[in-house]
Amino acid sequence: MSEAELRAEIDHHDRVRDVVATMRESTVARLEKFEADFVESKQNRFAHDGGPDHNMGQAMAKRGEERLRKLADRDVPMFFGRLWFDSGADYHVGRLHVAHESDRSQPLVVDWRAPVAERFYRASVHAPQDVIRRRRFGFNGSTLTGFEDEDLRLGQDGGSDALAAEIERPRTGPMRDIVATIQPEQDELIRRGLDTTLCVQGAPGTGKTAVGLHRAAWLLYSFPDRLTRSGMLVVGPNENFLTYISEVLPALGERSVWQVTVDQLTGAADAPGRDRPEVSLVKHDARMAEACRRAVWNHRGHVEDRLVALHDGIRMALSVDYLTNAIDRVVTTRHTWEAGRKALEQAVMHGFERQFEERTRRSADGRTRAAIKRHPSVKEFFDTVWPRLTAKQVLRKLGTDEAFRAEICAGLLTAEETELLQAGKRSAKPSAADILLLDEVQAQLRPIEPEQTYAHIVVDEAQDLSPMQCRAVARRNGARSMTVLGDLAQGTTPWAAADWRTQMAHLGHDDAEHTELTTGYRVPAAIIELGNRVLPHLGVSVSPARSIRPGGTVDVIGSDDVVTATADAVERALLDEGLVGVIAPDDLVDSVRAVLPAGDRVELVASGLAKGLEYDHVVLVEPADVVLATDEGLARPDVGLRHLYVALTRAVSRLTIVHARPLPAELDDANAVAPAVASRH
Numbered sequence: 001m002s003e004a005e006l007r008a009e010i011d012h013h014d015r016v017r018d019v020v021a022t023m024r025e026s027t028v029a030r031l032e033k034f035e036a037d038f039v040e041s042k043q044n045r046f047a048h049d050g051g052p053d054h055n056m057g058q059a060m061a062k063r064g065e066e067r068l069r070k071l072a073d074r075d076v077p078m079f080f081g082r083l084w085f086d087s088g089a090d091y092h093v094g095r096l097h098v099a100h101e102s103d104r105s106q107p108l109v110v111d112w113r114a115p116v117a118e119r120f121y122r123a124s125v126h127a128p129q130d131v132i133r134r135r136r137f138g139f140n141g142s143t144l145t146g147f148e149d150e151d152l153r154l155g156q157d158g159g160s161d162a163l164a165a166e167i168e169r170p171r172t173g174p175m176r177d178i179v180a181t182i183q184p185e186q187d188e189l190i191r192r193g194l195d196t197t198l199c200v201q202g203a204p205g206t207g208k209t210a211v212g213l214h215r216a217a218w219l220l221y222s223f224p225d226r227l228t229r230s231g232m233l234v235v236g237p238n239e240n241f242l243t244y245i246s247e248v249l250p251a252l253g254e255r256s257v258w259q260v261t262v263d264q265l266t267g268a269a270d271a272p273g274r275d276r277p278e279v280s281l282v283k284h285d286a287r288m289a290e291a292c293r294r295a296v297w298n299h300r301g302h303v304e305d306r307l308v309a310l311h312d313g314i315r316m317a318l319s320v321d322y323l324t325n326a327i328d329r330v331v332t333t334r335h336t337w338e339a340g341r342k343a344l345e346q347a348v349m350h351g352f353e354r355q356f357e358e359r360t361r362r363s364a365d366g367r368t369r370a371a372i373k374r375h376p377s378v379k380e381f382f383d384t385v386w387p388r389l390t391a392k393q394v395l396r397k398l399g400t401d402e403a404f405r406a407e408i409c410a411g412l413l414t415a416e417e418t419e420l421l422q423a424g425k426r427s428a429k430p431s432a433a434d435i436l437l438l439d440e441v442q443a444q445l446r447p448i449e450p451e452q453t454y455a456h457i458v459v460d461e462a463q464d465l466s467p468m469q470c471r472a473v474a475r476r477n478g479a480r481s482m483t484v485l486g487d488l489a490q491g492t493t494p495w496a497a498a499d500w501r502t503q504m505a506h507l508g509h510d511d512a513e514h515t516e517l518t519t520g521y522r523v524p525a526a527i528i529e530l531g532n533r534v535l536p537h538l539g540v541s542v543s544p545a546r547s548i549r550p551g552g553t554v555d556v557i558g559s560d561d562v563v564t565a566t567a568d569a570v571e572r573a574l575l576d577e578g579l580v581g582v583i584a585p586d587d588l589v590d591s592v593r594a595v596l597p598a599g600d601r602v603e604l605v606a607s608g609l610a611k612g613l614e615y616d617h618v619v620l621v622e623p624a625d626v627v628l629a630t631d632e633g634l635a636r637p638d639v640g641l642r643h644l645y646v647a648l649t650r651a652v653s654r655l656t657i658v659h660a661r662p663l664p665a666e667l668d669d670a671n672a673v674a675p676a677v678a679s680r681h
């Protein structure tokens, strides 16, 4: 790296920063113009706003402004790499496309998502793809301090130092983007088109969340029209996790993505009531989809007699056969109850109108049609044969009407399960599962509103969704395109998935492309080895992670006073850089909190909420109690061990286990020489 070359790169960086500032000013001006036009069009009542194109243009300008603001405001580097091609062309690669307004054909920086930038991630000595040299820059804050080159023609094809340095950079808070060091197999998933639904199984720390979020950003860049119109959704396991990932998409310039838990998505997060665990288990079961369907469609009544209406002295009658045939046709052709009722109304009216016209030789006008519709016998017919329903009413009936419940659940649920669906008093408050069932019933009544659907949905920790939650997510996937990420071994809900094919079917994607990630980026070898001892006991068949990083330390401290020992361990952990995560079983959380030092370098998290998170140093408190953790009283024997597996795999560099009770036997490995778990008191 010559001084002159470094100077030239620093100058280029300064130039890009200036251009970004100008780009932002002109985008703001464009946005102001859109707003002014809009106000003007409102004032002029004969004018429309510019229509969909105008609105789209405004949305795009707004998005552009937000992305530029992110770059202009924050102390972020303008680029992180550079590529030289055989042809003599070369490009800087950064988070955003930067070009002079006057010469857009010569970008100063290309967006990492542009097709040409793909080769920054994928070109190798074996497959250079016309790339001759790749440069990776080093920054201190936003100050360019150096670079490293790989000359592919000379067989230089490294990059792993940059990756290791990036991973080992101490954590200071929320998750960071990985644009500078995306690996080839990750890039391949990230750049899969909108029509591909991906299901990614991956051991802890294999970069699933990173891949999912970067794919979201790539899709937004590559399919702006479809995604600006219909939106993108990220579904995560809990609010803790959502806070942790909340900065990644904004850092990539994407602020428009709604990030929610599945309960927030359906409104179940605000449910005031609570179910007993066994009740909740039945309500989340896949069979409830059929129960909800029947609960709606079994409201169809039998046609007992012909239907007679009188109008203007004309008597008209539709036969039992006519009505039964019409109903049969509607049932096979209409997918929702309300669409069915409408179609049946049309069939009935059509029958009456035909008779009216035959008798009177004049066509039925609006007044005639309205009068027939209002006729008491017609109203009564619909009230019995195809009544108007609300989702609440249907579920109420299922909960309170024993005969109806038995009829709906026959051959579907056992008698005991059926009984568990019995509702409490009228005043009983709906539980989260009830809200989910309301959502399911509602979907039987009428299709979900288009505003509630998303063109692409990223579902993280998807193994934890119940079949009914999967269906609620699937309903909101208008364009049927998803990225589904998870790890069966980390499934800790009572309804956690046992295999991905079934889970993908619940998510409405039998056609998903399945893939597995096994290269572990987060957890170093010594720590993942401990996690991998537990893995065979988790009752799932998945591949273990192989860490790309050797090393890592595991320290085991036995003490009768586990709380004080934890405080000491944390104090020692703070001597190193980075975030310290204390993962404790629920019943120890309060007492551990009381002894932890103040400050933002230590986070305490209950073992049930550690999923998806990571820390430079993890202090794991009393693993035996973590294993005992019961998920709403319904844990299967391996669920506690899965909580342990999650907790063991959160550390980027160091793990300290503090315990008073004997360590779970699964941590022993008779075959391994394991000084790691030799407890020191």
Ligand SMILES: Nc1ncnc2c1ncn2[C@@H]1O[C@H](COP(=O)(O)OP(=O)(O)OP(=O)(O)O)[C@@H](O)[C@H]1O
Binding pocket: 163, 166, 167, 176, 177, 178, 181, 182, 183, 186, 202, 203, 204, 205, 206, 207, 208, 209, 210, 211, 487, 490, 521, 522, 611, 612, 613, 614, 649
């Ligand atoms: N290419 C990469 N460059 C730099 N860091 C990376 C890369 N890939 C993954 N990482 C880092 O590895 C860590 C683990 O990634 P991530 O959280 O996405 O894994 P995960 O598979 O979702 O893990 P878990 O199942 O445990 O939640 C994160 O710090 C992430 O930023």
